[in-house]
Amino acid sequence: MTTSGENEVLALFTERIALIKSYEEALAVLYWDLRTGAPRKGMDVRSEAIGNLSGQMFKLSTAPELGDWLTVLEAPTTYAALNEVHQRLVTETRKDYDRSVKIPPKLYQEYVVLTSQAESMWEEAKGNSDYASFEPFLDKIINYTNQFIDLWGVKGTRYDTLLDMYEPGMTTEQLDRVFGGLREKLVPLSAAIAASPHQPETGFLEQTYAKDAQKKFSLFILEQMGFDFAAGRLDESAHPFATGLNPGDVRITTRYLEGDVTSALFGTIHEGGHALYEQNIRQDLVGTTLATGTSMGIHESQSRFWENVIGRSMNFWSRYYGDLQKHFPGQLDVPVEDFYRATNVVQPSLIRIEADELTYNLHIIIRYEIEKLIFNEGVKASELPALWNAKYKEYLGIEPPNDGEGVLQDVHWSGGAFGYFPSYSLGNMYAAQLTDTLERELPNFWELVENGDLLPIKNWLTDKIYQYGKLRTPSELIEGITGKPLDPDYLVEYLKKKYTGIYKL
């Protein structure tokens, strides 16, 4: 900063950011509350309150004065004199600002109404397996999205503009390469597993597991992971989620199924991974919009690292199976190896959210390829069911009996969230690549897991990833930590090694 005028602008700018962050905190509490037990009859008023406050936040985020302040702070000598937090805050805010102000309010309003109707329509269409009733909505959403892409400006391909919203810097070119490599190797691996005579026994999992004991074990495992209960809480909801209001208040939920002890367990570890990320963001980012995960993909890498790499490993269960048994006396009488194998069954299936660690990626690749066809090749909504079914047949060897279990299964498109799906598999790939580095930098990594000494692992991740929040981009993080750009071979190698053991390939 060179003059007092610029200092004043910086103060106004950071004050505005803090104000916007306060709205984000309030809205996050309102949503969390809605999903964890808000009374049914208050829903309409609550929706209106959320709409009103979101509108107010949008106004503050797109106000002309904010644009003026950004212009002042972006002047080369001014920018150069800012500290790294303020520099990043300017860059990030400019990106969001431009994205928001480029959409005419009227157009955006129409789109919000459309997607809100479409979500209800989707739910009905899915229930009735009636794609025809949803198609006109999807068609319109695609049209609006195309208008937005034009307004935002195309970088690379049209679909790149969408990808960049969820995974900053990610391109179709890069994803084609990594997903191509992944698909090529996972399809035969999945087939080899299916053909193996050594299929795990899972019958013993089908018992009634008391909810209270499940809850206690969930809390125990979170504590073991280093989840800070003075800076977070665990609740129940129909669909598990994590929400970081601020690093001192990170909330996760899980769902206890009495007939399935693994659902809440792995759900808790998954959301716990998201929570560790949010709880360990640097204090100097608190109160800024940088105090959150840097991308959907990096966030998902942490939930999946803790859930799959750690939580579904033999080393982990060598340590914790005894504790689990104690929580359910007389119920888990199989050896730990059988439990481990049962929680790692691979089985091509129709439904993404029920898929295993390996075939999950094929579900994502199918969605990625279809989204790319829509925005880069002009494929129409009417063509999607046939496309979907053909790809399931090709990659997973199975075909949906109806659209409810096929193209209609996910909520994402009804809300216009095109470009989001790749994050899930990016999470798996990032996790595997990070694990490779972790194994080298903490040579006793698996020994630590086997001893339940998880804190050094949490600390390593904090040091390398968590603390930075949005201060580093996904590729800065991955290349900085692993020395390489994203490479799908780490995931392939990890899966090959793991499943060769389990299925004796």
Add this chain to the structure above:
Amino acid sequence: MTTSGENEVLALFTERIALIKSYEEALAVLYWDLRTGAPRKGMDVRSEAIGNLSGQMFKLSTAPELGDWLTVLEAPTTYAALNEVHQRLVTETRKDYDRSVKIPPKLYQEYVVLTSQAESMWEEAKGNSDYASFEPFLDKIINYTNQFIDLWGVKGTRYDTLLDMYEPGMTTEQLDRVFGGLREKLVPLSAAIAASPHQPETGFLEQTYAKDAQKKFSLFILEQMGFDFAAGRLDESAHPFATGLNPGDVRITTRYLEGDVTSALFGTIHEGGHALYEQNIRQDLVGTTLATGTSMGIHESQSRFWENVIGRSMNFWSRYYGDLQKHFPGQLDVPVEDFYRATNVVQPSLIRIEADELTYNLHIIIRYEIEKLIFNEGVKASELPALWNAKYKEYLGIEPPNDGEGVLQDVHWSGGAFGYFPSYSLGNMYAAQLTDTLERELPNFWELVENGDLLPIKNWLTDKIYQYGKLRTPSELIEGITGKPLDPDYLVEYLKKKYTGIYKL
């Protein structure tokens, strides 16, 4: 409305009110969340979020355009053409608007900082029984309050200006009369009770009562009262409270003490009374600032009606004691009469919040008389401990051994809430006066209670009070329902009759 211009102003005005109401809803959720389990480490950020959103709401509530709209809508012919909801909304909003805009923002800001510091200082001073450390803060708060009174304008006496904030229309003149009458009759009644040889046995209450069973019984009683669980919830907090976000979402809390089965029980019924009020407000008031209780006193009349008039009656326990016994097998083996008498012990004590139904009013009268002296007679903060102790000796026959159990016991003054205390006793007086009418209009009132048929009572109260929210003033309600202005004799007669029976006077 006569012109389209005025219709447009009405639309802008009601839209602003709805927006303000959305902030109120969000802030209420944020506070509720803080008090029911928000993680400790998120408190600072949460406080800042609350401060920021409150500031935004204050801006919207004091914006010049709102004043302009009010002026348009207040024009006699325009106002006359408004419906009753809009008329009342204009009147109420004008009152709040004028009150807020008359205080210079800088002065208010200083005051907010002062009271926030004072509350911490008060907590420490109370713990150490050290009035001297709190006195300078109280002195400043009194000075600020006097400045506010000057800015708001004195109506009647200076203290009337404060009373009007919590009980619209209430005056010192009226309170002198009713509190005078009350004091004159309660002091000898309290003395007669103390002298009675027929003191209730309470020893059996001192047992360990399982928290789970207490919780179940609390939920059962709320259901019996007609609390709508689809429009509300019961949680736990250190200090029980009720908060109505909107009539479809009314939340209450209670506190379970394992050593005292009556604490959570009567606390739940008390907050349940507040909740019934808020849940049964008319649908056409939802989304406006009229969708809440009309005053602190009327609100308190409902909590105290349900807690004391119904909940501490022999008729109530004739019906519900068996249920209570079943929740605590083998623990409550005394006859119902003994239980009834034990929950109605009268005992002059030093601490207001632990006081019984009768002497409670004397605690309030003491505070009322002291507040009046401060603002109408210029009594100084330094004089309060001596004044306090003398009045406790005179009215209750006991003297605090220290200021922690005396003048420092309540939080109210540290937050500048002068004029609030009378509401508590107004609640008791309103409740007794309403009960008199209720007994005449529902001749089988006590039979209904004895049969656990509480819904006709809830419906009567809804019809007469709850539905109107802030659409009627306290005196409009009381005079409209009972045909008379507030009269303390109803409470005196109610207490005399009740305690003559219990203490065989």
